[in-house]
Amino acid sequence: MKTNTQSQSHHPYLKRVATAIVGIPPLAALIYYGTPFHFWLLITACILLGIREFYQILDQADIHSSTPLGLILGLLVSLAFWQGASLLPLVVVLTVMATFVSFLFHFNNPSTIIARLCGTMAGVFTIAWLMGYLIWIRGLAQGKALIFYLLLVVWAGDTSAFYTGTLLGKHPLSPLVSPKKTIEGSVGALVGSVLVSVVAHFTFLPSLSLGNSIILGLVLNIFAQVGDLSESMLKRGAGIKDSGNLFPGHGGILDRIDSLIFAAPALFYYLYYLSNCLSIKAIIQ
Numbered sequence: 001m002k003t004n005t006q007s008q009s010h011h012p013y014l015k016r017v018a019t020a021i022v023g024i025p026p027l028a029a030l031i032y033y034g035t036p037f038h039f040w041l042l043i044t045a046c047i048l049l050g051i052r053e054f055y056q057i058l059d060q061a062d063i064h065s066s067t068p069l070g071l072i073l074g075l076l077v078s079l080a081f082w083q084g085a086s087l088l089p090l091v092v093v094l095t096v097m098a099t100f101v102s103f104l105f106h107f108n109n110p111s112t113i114i115a116r117l118c119g120t121m122a123g124v125f126t127i128a129w130l131m132g133y134l135i136w137i138r139g140l141a142q143g144k145a146l147i148f149y150l151l152l153v154v155w156a157g158d159t160s161a162f163y164t165g166t167l168l169g170k171h172p173l174s175p176l177v178s179p180k181k182t183i184e185g186s187v188g189a190l191v192g193s194v195l196v197s198v199v200a201h202f203t204f205l206p207s208l209s210l211g212n213s214i215i216l217g218l219v220l221n222i223f224a225q226v227g228d229l230s231e232s233m234l235k236r237g238a239g240i241k242d243s244g245n246l247f248p249g250h251g252g253i254l255d256r257i258d259s260l261i262f263a264a265p266a267l268f269y270y271l272y273y274l275s276n277c278l279s280i281k282a283i284i285q
Helices: 006-032 038-059 069-081 083-102 113-138 143-168 183-202 210-238 254-274 278-283
Strands: 172-174 178-182
Touching: 006 038, 006 143, 038 069, 038 113, 038 254, 038 278, 069 083, 069 113, 069 278, 083 113, 113 143, 113 254, 143 183, 143 210, 172 183, 172 210, 178 183, 178 210, 178 278, 183 210, 210 254
Parallel strands: none
Antiparallel strands: 172 178
């Protein structure tokens, strides 16, 4: 017979599993059957929710950014990624200038203006700009396969880190940022991502060579772990556990996409700058 303590300890885990079971099939169906426009709508929704949560984290640290302005600018960044690279420089200029102008008209506390202004721009660039690369990846020749590949590699790393850390973890990875993360869990994450990347090469993404699949597995997991630790650093600074409560047992949208935020640009630029490799050309042409 299970005690109340045991039941409570399993409760968060069961909520995480239930949320994943309910949420993953619709997400997979949208990516596979949806058009690039549908995918853009999904990413835009994630961007706006992520910016909102980013500012909520800053609020807990007594840095009160301009949420309406950040959401408008985040939408503009997403639109720029949808329309192509030509609009991005203009959007960067608009983001910086609009933020300064907005705070000029709401200059009421000189002692906090720098933190508030920088916090507003940080939310736009960190969430909207980095997530925008998912839109570009979806637009590549094998965009659907690459999106699935990215998700699988990142999630495999997260899952491997959890179980490896739980079973073998003894040495803290970054105790001030995330006390529960261990070096053993980090190594397990690398192994899990590489294995799934290699499996992808032999199954649904053969145009990605075996060598590149191994390298990409390592690269993407490293960037994913940095993204995860970066969000943990922000939450630690704000004194909170989760970025939100959108997903029962999982936290907020940032708790689910923090790894992807850093891994998506890494995947895009790996494919872009190493297109001299024939196996990569088959993907990006």
